[in-house]
Amino acid sequence: MRVVVPAAEGRAVKVGAGKRVRVTDLEGSQVGDLFVFAAGDLTEHLSASHTRAVTSRLFPAVGEQFVTDRRRPILTLVDDDSPGVHDMLIAACDPARYRALGVSGFHASCADNLRRSLASLDLASAHTPQPVNLFMRIPVSGDGRLSWLSAISRPGDAITFEAVVDCVFAVSACPQDLVGVNGRRPTSLAIDLLSDHDPRAKEPDK
Amino acid sequence: MRVVVPAAEGRAVKVGAGKRVRVTDLEGSQVGDLFVFAAGDLTEHLSASHTRAVTSRLFPAVGEQFVTDRRRPILTLVDDDSPGVHDMLIAACDPARYRALGVSGFHASCADNLRRSLASLDLASAHTPQPVNLFMRIPVSGDGRLSWLSAISRPGDAITFEAVVDCVFAVSACPQDLVGVNGRRPTSLAIDLLSDHDPRAKEPDK
Numbered sequence: 001m002r003v004v005v006p007a008a009e010g011r012a013v014k015v016g017a018g019k020r021v022r023v024t025d026l027e028g029s030q031v032g033d034l035f036v037f038a039a040g041d042l043t044e045h046l047s048a049s050h051t052r053a054v055t056s057r058l059f060p061a062v063g064e065q066f067v068t069d070r071r072r073p074i075l076t077l078v079d080d081d082s083p084g085v086h087d088m089l090i091a092a093c094d095p096a097r098y099r100a101l102g103v104s105g106f107h108a109s110c111a112d113n114l115r116r117s118l119a120s121l122d123l124a125s126a127h128t129p130q131p132v133n134l135f136m137r138i139p140v141s142g143d144g145r146l147s148w149l150s151a152i153s154r155p156g157d158a159i160t161f162e163a164v165v166d167c168v169f170a171v172s173a174c175p176q177d178l179v180g181v182n183g184r185r186p187t188s189l190a191i192d193l194l195s196d197h198d199p200r201a202k203e204p205d206k
Numbered sequence: 207m208r209v210v211v212p213a214a215e216g217r218a219v220k221v222g223a224g225k226r227v228r229v230t231d232l233e234g235s236q237v238g239d240l241f242v243f244a245a246g247d248l249t250e251h252l253s254a255s256h257t258r259a260v261t262s263r264l265f266p267a268v269g270e271q272f273v274t275d276r277r278r279p280i281l282t283l284v285d286d287d288s289p290g291v292h293d294m295l296i297a298a299c300d301p302a303r304y305r306a307l308g309v310s311g312f313h314a315s316c317a318d319n320l321r322r323s324l325a326s327l328d329l330a331s332a333h334t335p336q337p338v339n340l341f342m343r344i345p346v347s348g349d350g351r352l353s354w355l356s357a358i359s360r361p362g363d364a365i366t367f368e369a370v371v372d373c374v375f376a377v378s379a380c381p382q383d384l385v386g387v388n389g390r391r392p393t394s395l396a397i398d399l400l401s402d403h404d405p406r407a408k409e410p411d412k
């Protein structure tokens with residue numbers, strides 16, 4: 001089952017324990033802000049800082065797991081069919097971020113997209129957890145400086161996860177068009193829920 | 207006014223807007239987990255991921271500010287009289303962390319110290335924000351790997367902040383004795399609330 005995440009919007013799906021889910025950058029150079037919550041209790045969510053403590057990496061390697069704020073594994077990174085450049089340092093964009101960048105009226109944001117996509121499932125989270133920023137390119141220099149560069153993912157690049165527990169999997173196609181992370185042109189993503197016998201579950205289809 | 211944070215314990219103080227507060231490593235090689243909340247509403251707190259987005263650094267430089275999850279400046283880093291090695295990547299230790307390290311009974315933790323120190327002020331936070339880990343040495347290699355090394359702070363090393371808004375400032379003297387971050391011997395810290403005319407407000411006293 002494919003759920004397209006239109007440019008600058010968000011979508012959330014439920015993923016059962018043991019099921020695989022893939023996020024594809026349909027047009028290239030597009031960041032996806034991923035938020036994952038325990039299905040039974042959204043106060044438990046994927047946590048970047050706890051995941052770094054477990055993996056001792058800025059971003060997990062293929063085969064490693066993301067954990068929640070209660071240190072329970074929630075997602076395994078099973079395949080990365082992209083240049084492998086992702087970010088787990090930067091907060092989700094939100095209305096305050098766009099105000100600081102000079103926007104006076106409404107601007108779509110990943111925080112707002114999360115809220116809306118959860119609401120579409122009759123769910124809500126009291127706060128916006130730090131996301132996993134798929135395809136986002138924020139290199140760290142030796143002196144600890146961060147650069148904000150355009151994503152180098154190509155059309156069709158994808159990353160695949162397996163849910164460790166029943167979870168809610170929300171993806172925002174980042175609407176950022178004032179900083180170059182999306183090449184200044186926000187585009188769409190796709191979420192594919194892979195069936196157990198889907199050949200794509202084993203072999204990427206690009 | 208000095209508040210000593212005994213080894214493996216936590217303490218919280220209220221700091222008014224414009225006031226300065228210093229954290230000193232009394233015996234050396236001791237990590238302090240710092241949590242800062244807006245005094246009027248503890249759901250607003252210092253956020254590592256939002257601070258990185260503002261500073262474009264893994265850790266702010268002297269003169270830069272830490273911001274909250276609502277992107278409001280809450281603390282300015284005004285002086286760093288230490289080797290300048292701090293961490294803003296790793297979650298606070300908690301009971302689950304010590305269980306994973308093989309501890310079966312009670313073990314003090316920074317998350318528990320935060321809860322207790324807030325309770326001493328009749329305050330509570332629904333969750334444990336990602337802390338600012340003062341003096342903690344987690345270098346990042348070029349390929350994104352993190353190392354857990356003993357703190358290189360010496361006795362008397364200190365870091366000084368100025369509150370931008372009225373805030374609650376909680377420090378845990380990290381009880382971690384199973385991983386080498388504290389040189390395997392947790393020791394004490396001090397929180398100094400500096401008076402406006404305290405010479406230490408301008409000139410470190412070591």
